[in-house]
Structure formats: structure tokens, C-alpha cells
Amino acid sequence: MIIRIEDAEKYDGKEATVQGWMYNKRGSGKIYFLQLRDGSGMLQGVAADGEAPDEVMKIAEELTMESSVRATGPISKHPKWEGVYEMQIKKIEVIQMCKDEFPISKKEHGPDFLLDNRHLWLRSKKQWAIQRIRNTVINATYEYFANEGFIKIDSPILTPSACEGTTELFEVPYFDEGNAYLTQSGQLYLEAAIMSHGRVFDFGPVFRAEKSKTRRHLTEFWMMDAEAAFVEHDENLKIQEELICHIVNKCLEINKLELKALERDIEPLKKVKAPFIRKTHAEVIEELRDMGSDIGEMDDLGADDETMLTEKYDKPIFVEKYPSAVKAFYMKRDPEDETRALCADLLAPEGYGEIIGGSQREDDYDVLMERIKEHNLDPKVFEWYLDLRKYGSVPHSGFGYGLERIVGWISGVHHIRETIPFPRMINRLTP
Numbered sequence: 001m002i003i004r005i006e007d008a009e010k011y012d013g014k015e016a017t018v019q020g021w022m023y024n025k026r027g028s029g030k031i032y033f034l035q036l037r038d039g040s041g042m043l044q045g046v047a048a049d050g051e052a053p054d055e056v057m058k059i060a061e062e063l064t065m066e067s068s069v070r071a072t073g074p075i076s077k078h079p080k081w082e083g084v085y086e087m088q089i090k091k092i093e094v095i096q097m098c099k100d101e102f103p104i105s106k107k108e109h110g111p112d113f114l115l116d117n118r119h120l121w122l123r124s125k126k127q128w129a130i131q132r133i134r135n136t137v138i139n140a141t142y143e144y145f146a147n148e149g150f151i152k153i154d155s156p157i158l159t160p161s162a163c164e165g166t167t168e169l170f171e172v173p174y175f176d177e178g179n180a181y182l183t184q185s186g187q188l189y190l191e192a193a194i195m196s197h198g199r200v201f202d203f204g205p206v207f208r209a210e211k212s213k214t215r216r217h218l219t220e221f222w223m224m225d226a227e228a229a230f231v232e233h234d235e236n237l238k239i240q241e242e243l244i245c246h247i248v249n250k251c252l253e254i255n256k257l258e259l260k261a262l263e264r265d266i267e268p269l270k271k272v273k274a275p276f277i278r279k280t281h282a283e284v285i286e287e288l289r290d291m292g293s294d295i296g297e298m299d300d301l302g303a304d305d306e307t308m309l310t311e312k313y314d315k316p317i318f319v320e321k322y323p324s325a326v327k328a329f330y331m332k333r334d335p336e337d338e339t340r341a342l343c344a345d346l347l348a349p350e351g352y353g354e355i356i357g358g359s360q361r362e363d364d365y366d367v368l369m370e371r372i373k374e375h376n377l378d379p380k381v382f383e384w385y386l387d388l389r390k391y392g393s394v395p396h397s398g399f400g401y402g403l404e405r406i407v408g409w410i411s412g413v414h415h416i417r418e419t420i421p422f423p424r425m426i427n428r429l430t431p
Helices: 005-011 054-062 111-116 125-147 187-197 233-254 256-261 281-290 303-310 365-374 383-387 403-411
Strands: 015-028 031-037 042-048 068-077 085-088 091-096 171-173 179-182 199-207 220-229 277-280 317-320 337-341 343-348 353-361 396-402
Touching: 005 015, 005 042, 005 085, 031 054, 031 068, 042 054, 054 091, 125 199, 125 233, 125 256, 125 403, 187 199, 187 220, 187 383, 187 396, 220 233, 220 403, 233 256, 233 317, 233 343, 233 353, 233 396, 233 403, 277 281, 281 303, 281 317, 303 343, 303 353, 343 403, 353 403, 365 383, 396 403
Parallel strands: 042 085, 277 317
Antiparallel strands: 015 031, 015 068, 031 042, 068 085, 068 091, 171 179, 199 220, 220 396, 317 343, 343 353, 353 396
């Protein structure tokens, strides 16, 4: 019977067949330990002289790294590794023997070499673990929104304008219509959808032509945007709290082996419980200055400021009510202080920084028109967006998270280029 390695527990004490790749081998002559991977998990295959047929011992001796095989034998718990199973191999069939040496070995490789061989690097145990955590984050997001009455709405990737102006966007010639832009967010289109469905979200690739080489930036990345009618600022933050708690709990539940493979200290993740810390932008500026930062009163938080702040606390932090003068045109102003916007960034602890940005949206037609003009944007481009405020406008809020940043934080990965299967950066378009 052919099984998946993730189901090995069900076959403890029984004979089964697994098919996959040998990613490592130890031993010689009398006994071989073959580390097998089938995509769903890892299993150790043992071929011992006197117990395995001579043919199996010969194949085990000749097998090269990343050769593909089918192995058959009784399954049992690994004597030392919790949650891991092994097989006493009685039969082995080679599907393909690798003739060339696998380029990625146990020795240290530089990041450029690994990225040049990303199509092969994805097979490593660490990269396998990161991508499975990414999958859990995606599934947990869908699960949370389904439970909370949100439906998925697909927003376009090609747009006639940008959410916040046309800086740092990729222009694309679009037939006789002039230039289009690769989207940086689906937010504006989701605001249209809430008037039909109440609560909606999208999930897909977005693009920024920002010429940044920091560990937190990618040119192409995946973003989730959510919008909800009749939700104001405080409830918007509560939804974000619940979503992040749900995601972290799912990863702790489902990805125990992956987190262990990454040597991730999960104690900080266990502390991710609502309510999160909440501070105003003004409070954070004062706090950062006391810590030695030279940040200005009107400044956004830079990467160094975020790191400094989030290393101080063991819970995620909402930084809310930024100066409205430096925020996007669509953000509603704080009725208690017109110089502040009803917005917030959520910063992950342990120095990981911003993972979510959100705000209450301006719902008044005349005010929104004035904001568009203040930002030197063309009202004609936003006619359809302004229409939403003419026909049954309601208070509403939304937010977006960067998938790679959340995966990086939960995985404990320093550079988010490892959190996406094939990273796109300003100096990399291959493989």
C-alpha cells in the first residue's frame, strides 16, 4: 500500500510503501540510514545488513542525493525523534538515480548561489518548513474570514490608477487606453464590494517598484486586503487582533514539526494573545526618542525604529492615529483631532516590525473630494470611487497584511526573500 509520509502514524507496525526523494544518507557497509522526503513529511529508511535483502543494500550504497525512489517495509516510531517515523526497508525501487552531484550540499553557500538555485533550494528542510507554514497562514486566513461572514472578492491586478498616487508603481502599456499599473492593493475595489456583500477580502499578488534592498522588501509579494461595512476604527483593530491570534494558533497547532525544523523558539508565539498593546503615534515618537531615535513628530516609523520598539515588547503593538498630513487621502480623520487619521499599523514583536496597515475610510463625498484635491490627484480618475459615497455611503474600515512578513515572523526567518517560493527583487528576476 502506497502512503504519504504524513500518514505514517496510522501504519505503525504495518508494512507500507512510500515514494519520494532521498535528501540525505548516513552509514556505510553494514547499515544505511536514508532520509526520505515525499512532500508531506520526512521519514528515515533503514537498510541493515542481515535484515534487508542484498539488493536493497547494494542500492542503498549506490543511491545519490535527491534520487527518487519507492521504498517498502514495516513502519515504526523513530527511537529518538518525537513525531518522526522510520521504515525498515525490505524493498527499494529506483525511479531515477541522479547522475550529477546535487548542487546544494551541506557546506555553506552564499545567498546569491542559493537564490540562483532557488528551484532546487526549495527542497531543503528549512525551505520546506517555511513554505508549509506559509500554507497554514493562507488557510487560516480563509478560515477566519469564512467564520466571520466575509466573502472573497477578486480585485483586478491591472488598474488605471494607484491607491495613493502613481509613485513606485510598474507601468504597463494597455492597448489604446494608455498606461495601466500593476496593482499595489485591492482596497479601493473592495470598498465597492462591501456595498453589495458587507464584509469582503481579497488575496493575491501585488507589486511595488520601490528601489529598496532591505530584508523586509520584495518587488512582488502577496497581500490580503479586507474591508467591512459598518465597522469603525476600534472594531477594525479588534478584527485584526482576532485574525492574527487565529493564524498564530493554527501554526502552533499544525506546524509543530516545521517550527522545530526551523529551530524556532515558540514561547514568544504562545504569548500572542488579545488584547494587543495599543499606542498612539505621538506616544511612540516620544518613547522612541527616549530610546535614542532622532525620529521627527511627522515621520513614519522606519525599519530601525520598528525594530527598536518591537524588541522591547513581547506582544504585537498597534501604533494608531498617525499625522493625517502624511497619510493616504482615503483615511478618515479623527473627530477629536483633525490633524490625526483613524489609522493603525500593527507591528510584530521580536524586532519583526509592520505586518498590517489599516484605517477607517472617509465616507463623506465632499470631504473625500477635498482630500483627493489636497493630494494633487485627478478627481476624474476616482469618479467611480467617489460614486460609492453618493449612493448609500456608510461608515467602513479595512486593512491589509503582507503575507511574507507574517510568514517571516512566525517562522523566525530574518529575510522575507525566503518566505516566497520565487522571490522578485530589484536585482533578481530569475529563476
